[in-house]
Amino acid sequence: MLNDEASVIPKDCGQCPIRHRAVCARCEVDELERLDQIKYYRSFQAGQTVIWAGDRMDFVGSVVTGIATLTQTMEDGRTQMVGLLLPSDFVGRPGRATAAYNVVATSDVMMCCFRKKPFEDMMAATPHIAQRLLEMTLDELDAAREWMLVLGRKTAREKIASLLAIIGRRNATLSMQGQTGTMVFDLPLTREAMADYLGLTLETVSRQISALKRDGIIVLEGKRHVTVPDFDRLMEEAGDDSDGGLLT
Amino acid sequence: MLNDEASVIPKDCGQCPIRHRAVCARCEVDELERLDQIKYYRSFQAGQTVIWAGDRMDFVGSVVTGIATLTQTMEDGRTQMVGLLLPSDFVGRPGRATAAYNVVATSDVMMCCFRKKPFEDMMAATPHIAQRLLEMTLDELDAAREWMLVLGRKTAREKIASLLAIIGRRNATLSMQGQTGTMVFDLPLTREAMADYLGLTLETVSRQISALKRDGIIVLEGKRHVTVPDFDRLMEEAGDDSDGGLLT
């Protein structure tokens, strides 16, 4: 996958693609300048581990480009994804010394990082940052709770439909498309990663995707490129009210 | 259940049982006085609904005594608990007009409430409140992610053991007991509520509790009073590392 966007470093925060969605979204120009001075970029190749659960973590940061996952693992190897990190999402927790989860780059990833201590100082001095972080954390909590319903109560088919709906909806939001009618996007996850997200096995994921294809809910070109002819139909399959309930 | 604590109203914030854990925990005396002026108490009987998902919500607040649940429901009635609200936990979200989840009092509950607008104003003027709310929200997010592993990857027996461990651990924290050896507590939830928490049916919950009893992992007196002779043993059944990983 030829992807050189991960190697392009924004000239300054004003040019940054996540300027208006990340933890810095509410910052004024002068605040941004101060952040600018303490930030640094790190990039990770697809498949690379950003940090292991339990390891000392002396930075926090935002995903600028690419996709990463947060996962939890049991001793016997069972793993559950607990977060999907997209551009603008925040990694790490101010006031905590070690990583709570494994963070793995799913595609090539570039992150905008801050050493923890300077960031914490900056946060104390800059209410705009703390405000935005609170807002983002509350959104993540809502997403996690939505996901608890999916994990606890939905069938395999509904789980797959829910995941497709979430990916599709996010894609539509980013590219300013409507959320009805036809929708086209690429799956950013392998079948195994989808299984880890949904609490299923990869075989079940594959079978349910095939079933949705057979039933005309989705059209597949290759293994990753998805067309949803009728988004409302997909939502029904996901078991959600047509009204949605999620934020856009 | 004779429980008149729910009817006892603290004289002032200084006497409040959740003074040092709630959203007001970091407030100085003068900040507390201002909160004191805009707060009011509401009590709810066991079983009563505090608010329905989707309803207009013009207050936020803290649970002072008792236990409440946050639940999500699908049209066909499947329900998933997404939060267990204990004393000091915060209800509602600043900057949101409607409730995202059903909130139901599981026992008699007393809440310390604030009308949303004055609270938001106070938050903007009082960093200590926003700071504490961020910290509490991050903790809740961690708890939600822990729960995603339980829902997605654990067996029915492990789920029950995990829930017992969480309730037991919290109890030990509140009453300053150790987290090893024998532990005694009451289940604050019906079998059905446990099932909704764990993504199981109430029959499976009942069977697994019976199995843990049969195997000597727990001792039951009546249906709600639990003795855990060996907490480490329970943790093993929960499939968790002995080191725990959760915050105390």
Next chain:
DNA sequence: ACTGATCCTTGATTCAGATCAAAATGAAAA
């Protein structure tokens, strides 16, 4: 003590998804 209501337990059977197994696809390397 009886009635009703709620909550809980246990048994029999079914079924959705896991597990075990093999083959197909497709991209990268040689």
Next chain:
DNA sequence: TTTTCATTTTGATCTGAATCAAGGATCAGT
């Protein structure tokens, strides 16, 4: 092109938890 390797699909079988069904325990009200 052929080989390799990761990824995905599909089939056969098994199993853990759901579902269906029946009673038991506990408590409040009469």
